[in-house]
Amino acid sequence: MDLDQTFIQAPEHRADSNFIPNQPEEIPVIDLSRLNDPENIQNVISEIGDACETWGFFQVINHGVPCDARKRVEETVKIFFDLPMEEKIKVKRDEVNPAGYHDGEHTKNVRDWKEVFDIYFKDPMVMPSSTDPEDEGLRVVYNKWPQFPSDFRINRYPPCPRPDLALGVGHHKDADVISLLAQDEVGGLQISRRSDGVWFPIRPVPNALVINIGNCMEVWTNDKYWSAEHRVVVNSTRERYSIPFFLLPSHDVEVKPLEELLSPENPPRYKGYKYGKFYVSRNRSDFKKLEIQNIQIDDFKVVT
Numbered sequence: 440m441d442l443d444q445t446f447i448q449a450p451e452h453r454a455d456s457n458f459i460p461n462q463p464e465e466i467p468v469i470d471l472s473r474l475n476d477p478e479n480i481q482n483v484i485s486e487i488g489d490a491c492e493t494w495g496f497f498q499v500i501n502h503g504v505p506c507d508a509r510k511r512v513e514e515t516v517k518i519f520f521d522l523p524m525e526e527k528i529k530v531k532r533d534e535v536n537p538a539g540y541h542d543g544e545h546t547k548n549v550r551d552w553k554e555v556f557d558i559y560f561k562d563p564m565v566m567p568s569s570t571d572p573e574d575e576g577l578r579v580v581y582n583k584w585p586q587f588p589s590d591f592r593i594n595r596y597p598p599c600p601r602p603d604l605a606l607g608v609g610h611h612k613d614a615d616v617i618s619l620l621a622q623d624e625v626g627g628l629q630i631s632r633r634s635d636g637v638w639f640p641i642r643p644v645p646n647a648l649v650i651n652i653g654n655c656m657e658v659w660t661n662d663k664y665w666s667a668e669h670r671v672v673v674n675s676t677r678e679r680y681s682i683p684f685f686l687l688p689s690h691d692v693e694v695k696p697l698e699e700l701l702s703p704e705n706p707p708r709y710k711g712y713k714y715g716k717f718y719v720s721r722n723r724s725d726f727k728k729l730e731i732q733n734i735q736i737d738d739f740k741v742v743t
């Protein structure tokens with residue numbers, strides 16, 4: 440079956456690129472109930488620190504989020520996405536207000552095979568009204584589903600006729616501080632290993648949360664912690680749901696390496712940037728296909 444051109448990834452970004460199946464290694468799964476044992480606290484902290492350096496990703500189990508609460512959210516997510524399109528487009532996002540439903544998100548200028556609904560933790564949310572660094576104007580944006588205020592994005596990845604050509608989400612790094620993600624049992628999330636860029640699957644673990652480092656944490660730690668590229672591979676038979684929570688700084692936070700981590704041997708690797716401007720620029724560019732590369736954290740790297 441033919442696939443709309445807008446979804447087709449360049450050959451080097453397709454699901455089979457740089458992916459070696461059946462690798463014995465996997466990202467750490469950390470049992471947080473061990474924090475109840477005072478003798479284990481330091482071990483858990485070290486394991487999390489190591490995971491943030493080596494992978495930029497880990498999973499947690501026994502994290503304290505009740506299973507029945509998660510189940511209720513998952514059921515509500517399905518009810519929403521099963522609504523007829525004429526209902527979903529009543530709460531559609533637009534170019535300047537990113538809250539709401541969207542089925543045309545682009546990652547790095549290729550359309551993602553998915554539907555999303557974005558809900559802000561703070562309602563209303565304040566963000567810069569333009570990407571121009573000189574413009575201090577602010578915009579107030581409101582959630583589109585106010586009866587269910589929450590702090591999640593919800594994603595549905597429908598079965599895809601050509602999973603070899605399209606991706607559910609193209610390769611990217613998250614722009615936030617950290618992301619927490621609940622995924623269902625279908626699988627498809629992959630991360631790129633820090634040491635060599637080989638793609639690794641994040642194995643679905645029942646009731647686990649996937650945690651990953653975003654750009655802000657990477658910059659604050661001056662690259663000690665790693666914000667890994669990740670992507671979502673789709674499949675031709677099963678739909679997949681995921682529910683990420685993105686922890687965002689306020690728009691006026693200046694993100695730059697923390698002074699206390701810097702030294703003559705460890706000079707700053709990034710210039711500071713205003714979070715809100717970065718966010719608005721990235722978010723608007725994800726709305727539709729552009730001919731130019733959108734903003735990336737590497738644009739703020741200090742050139743040595």
Ligand SMILES: O=C(O)CCC(=O)C(=O)O
Pocket residue numbers: 592594608613620622627628669670671680681682683
């Ligand atoms: O659905 C997933 O597993 C990951 C989604 C993701 O990476 C994102 O929305 O930034």
Ligand SMILES: [Fe+2]
Pocket residue numbers: 611612613669
């Ligand atoms: Fe992501």
